[in-house]
Amino acid sequence: MSSGQMPPWLQEQLMKMQQSQQNLQVIMQQKQQIEMEKIETEKSLDELRKASDDDTVYKHAGSILIKSTKKELIEELEERKELTKTRSTVLEKQESRLKESLKEQEAKITEMMKSGTPSSGATMTSPNPTVDDPRK
Numbered sequence: 734m735s736s737g738q739m740p741p742w743l744q745e746q747l748m749k750m751q752q753s754q755q756n757l758q759v760i761m762q763q764k765q766q767i768e769m770e771k772i773e774t775e776k777s778l779d780e781l782r783k784a785s786d787d788d789t790v791y792k793h794a795g796s797i798l799i800k801s802t803k804k805e806l807i808e809e810l811e812e813r814k815e816l817t818k819t820r821s822t823v824l825e826k827q828e829s830r831l832k833e834s835l836k837e838q839e840a841k842i843t844e845m846m847k848s849g850t851p852s853s854g855a856t857m858t859s860p861n862p863t864v865d866d867p868r869k
Contacts, residue, residue, distance in 0.1 A: 742851040743842070750838045757831045764824045771817045778810045 739747070784790060784803055791798040792806055845851055 743845060746838065746842050746845065750835065750842065753831055753835050753838060757828065757835065760824055760828050760831065764821065764828065767817050767821050767824065771814065771821070774810050774814050774817065778807065778814070781806055781810065 781790065781803060786803055788803065790801055790803050790806055792801045792809070
């Protein structure tokens with residue numbers, strides 16, 4: 734490694750780790766969007782519950798408003814709230830798994846850099862291109 738170039742097996746592991754980091758960022762952005770949707774839904778439900786049963790209410794449908802009933806809107810918003818809760822739970826699990834995977838990848842890369850060779854459990858390209866890797 735003193736030649737200034739990383740071995741291919743280390744480059745491969747670093748690329749995998751970067752991909753995992755990017756995936757984690759995407760999941761965290763999705764979680765943030767879900768949280769915003771949840772807050773917006775809660776505010777809408779609060780306002781709707783303040784309205785009397787005979788008040789005229791409307792729902793958004795793209796760029797137009799459509800007349801609806803308070804009961805229908807509450808049902809729709811409650812359903813949306815449950816859906817965001819489910820999606821949030823799924824994203825939490827994905828985030829947790831990715832964070833654990835990143836920790837393992839970091840440990841593997843650190844170990845590989847210390848020893849200067851690929852770890853036995855890693856699936857990588859052979860450092861010597863003339864030798865076939867039996868792990869493939």
